[in-house]
Amino acid sequence: MKHTALTKTHEALGAKMVPFAGYNMPVQYEGVNIEHETVRNSVGVFDVSHMGEFLIEGPNSLDLIQKVTSNDASKLTVGKAQYSCIPNDDGGIVDDLIVYRIKxxxxxxxxxxxxIEKDWNWISSKNDVGADMRDLSEDYSLLAIQGPKAVEAMQSLSSLDLSEIKFYNFVVGDFAGIEHVIISATGYTGSGGFEIYCKNSEVKQIWDKVMEAGESYGIKPIGLAARDTLRLEMGYSLYGNDIDDTTSPFEAGLGWIVKFTKSFTNSENLSEQKKRVLDRKLVAFELDEKGIPRQGYDIVDSNGKAIGKVTSGTMSPSLKKGIGLGYVAPVFSDFGSKIYIQVRKNAIPATVVKLPFYKG
Structure with a gap:
């Protein structure tokens, strides 16, 4: 079991720790609903240092990234970030990721x-252009400071004007007394805020100062359970649940990050796939009656015939109703379509809706 540099801090705060992706991670502190509402209404901080970071450098760095990712990284200027995915050779997804242009x-x-290991091996196997690759995952920490009050609460910690950092843009500057920190206006909650990349040796100081600066704004530490409910309310895909090696970007509604302005891994096959009718589509649904959909539950039609499976599901803390994602045949994918979620012995009616679930 790996630990982040803040494991002892989480334990001291009374966090419930669980194994996640090989790391000992805080799943919750006070409770999922309290933590969820904190991020939606004010500001919360997550330790997401388990995420992986690869540095790709050299004159051929862009060539490698263009080859292994689906989005067009040539559009990135220094200080901009881009959501993308890594296609495999079979029409599926190795991983989804964010690409930052640092220099x-x-x-x-x-x-x-x-x-981390799978992605590193995959990208390395495609690196026939001599790009310099470094895996920084073990050396860097990542904090997500999320919520509508994040800018105001954190401004005292930096000489930079945090309100000027636009969505999916970043700066490298001072933060919480540490120089050369990446301050990125990204996150997976849909409530605004920042992600802070720093060295492991720096993260405790940053965490403490973040908690101090946010105290008057009601800042709380937030666990992975609330991170999951927050991202699901926005309809953001989670790798391993909603997308994986067998799902195509088009099935998953991620066609917008697939750009055929360049050649990339399996681009010819994906281009053909875009032109034909898909066998299944990822849809969002809300339960019409009480119940909680869970990953793996069957999705059925009005006759009780299985038409798909729930890939992510929860009781939405913001909407106070069951919400979820799942793959179904296209005939059931139109907004307003009626489907049923098999919750134990009951087939609970649900309606296919447009994302995001949470409108803010």
């Missing part, structure tokens, strides 16, 4: 914790 020929790839 002219320097990029940071931020990948899912459970896929």
């Amino acid at each position: 002219e020929d320097t990029y940071l790839l931020v990948v899912n914790a459970s896929n």
